[in-house]
Each structure stands twice: as C-alpha cells, then as structure tokens.
Amino acid sequence: NTGNVIRLAANTGCTLDLIEPLGFAMDDRRLRRAGLDYHEYAEVRRHPGWEAFLAACKPERAxxxxxxxxxxxxxxxxALAPGDWLVFGAETRGLAPELRGWFAPDRLLALPMRAGQRSLNLSNAVAVTVFEAWRQNGFG
Known part of the structure; x- marks a missing residue:
C-alpha cells in the first residue's frame, strides 16, 4: 500500500506524511518494489506521532x-482546495477512535460503497480521494 501511495504522490505532486507507528519497515524490499523508481520524485516525510506531525507541519485544522x-x-x-490535508488510518483498523474524535463531524469524510461492505483497500481509498481533490481543482 505505501509503495503504491508513494507512486501516487510522485504522479500527482502530493506530499506523503507518514505518522508512526507504521505497520511496516521503510526499508522493506516490497515497499521499494511497489514504489518502483518513484521514491526520488515523491516528497515523503515521517513523524514519530500525531502530535509531532501537527508540530512539524502546522496544518490549519479547518x-x-x-x-x-x-x-x-x-x-x-x-469541496477540496489546494493545501487541504487528507488523513487516512491504518489498513487493518482505520483511524483510531481518539483520532476520529479530533476531527469535527463535517471533516470526517466517507467514500460511497455498496451496503454490507466494510472498506476499500487503503491505497485505493487514497487514490480515489486524491484524484477527486485533483479533479475538483482542474488537475493543476
């Protein structure tokens, strides 16, 4: 998943912020293979936790x-605009309840799915969301 998202970031110009704990090793050969040679074209930053991410990046909560x-x-x-931040949870469990609680209800977004289905693959959800944001802004 992360290799795919790195490749997506390279192709769309997004920055990928990874917030620990991660469920994988960044030097994993499968991660490198999935990202192919796109790692050099993507901006990827790691943060030791949510609070460290907020302190380092200072995103506007709104x-x-x-x-x-x-x-x-x-x-x-x-409506999404350039400079908006999109936050995704872990593949296996999604966003932790305390992190979901950090967001106002109108900032908790869902992707439409058929009834009875649990969720999309994480990298697919990221791709759908990033491309929708990019589409809304004229792919610029």
Whole structure:
C-alpha cells in the first residue's frame, strides 16, 4: 500500500506524511518494489506521532479532512482546495477512535460503497480521494 501511495504522490505532486507507528519497515524490499523508481520524485516525510506531525507541519485544522468508514459526509459532497490535508488510518483498523474524535463531524469524510461492505483497500481509498481533490481543482 505505501509503495503504491508513494507512486501516487510522485504522479500527482502530493506530499506523503507518514505518522508512526507504521505497520511496516521503510526499508522493506516490497515497499521499494511497489514504489518502483518513484521514491526520488515523491516528497515523503515521517513523524514519530500525531502530535509531532501537527508540530512539524502546522496544518490549519479547518483545512484537514479525515477519511473513515465512520465518516458523516461524502467525499463527493465536499469541496477540496489546494493545501487541504487528507488523513487516512491504518489498513487493518482505520483511524483510531481518539483520532476520529479530533476531527469535527463535517471533516470526517466517507467514500460511497455498496451496503454490507466494510472498506476499500487503503491505497485505493487514497487514490480515489486524491484524484477527486485533483479533479475538483482542474488537475493543476
């Protein structure tokens, strides 16, 4: 998943902020293989935790959106602008409840899915969301 998202970041110009704990090793050969030779074209930053991320990047809270199966608003009912931050949880468990609670309800977004389905693969959810944000802004 992370290799795919690194490749996505390289191709769309997004920055990827990885917030520990990570469920993988950054030097894993599978990660390198999935990212192919795109690592040099993507800006990837690591943070030792959520608070460290907030302190280092200083994102405006009003510009932050989290994607969750618990989301209260559809991605497609949300206007996204350059400079917005998109936050995704772990593949296996999504966003932790305390992190979901950090976001205002209108900042918790969901991707539409058929009834009875749990979630999309993480890298697919990131790709769908990033491309929707990019589309809304004219792919510029």
């Amino acid at each position: 510009r932050m959106f989290a994607l969750s199966t618990h989301g209260t608003r559809s991605l497609y009912a949300t």
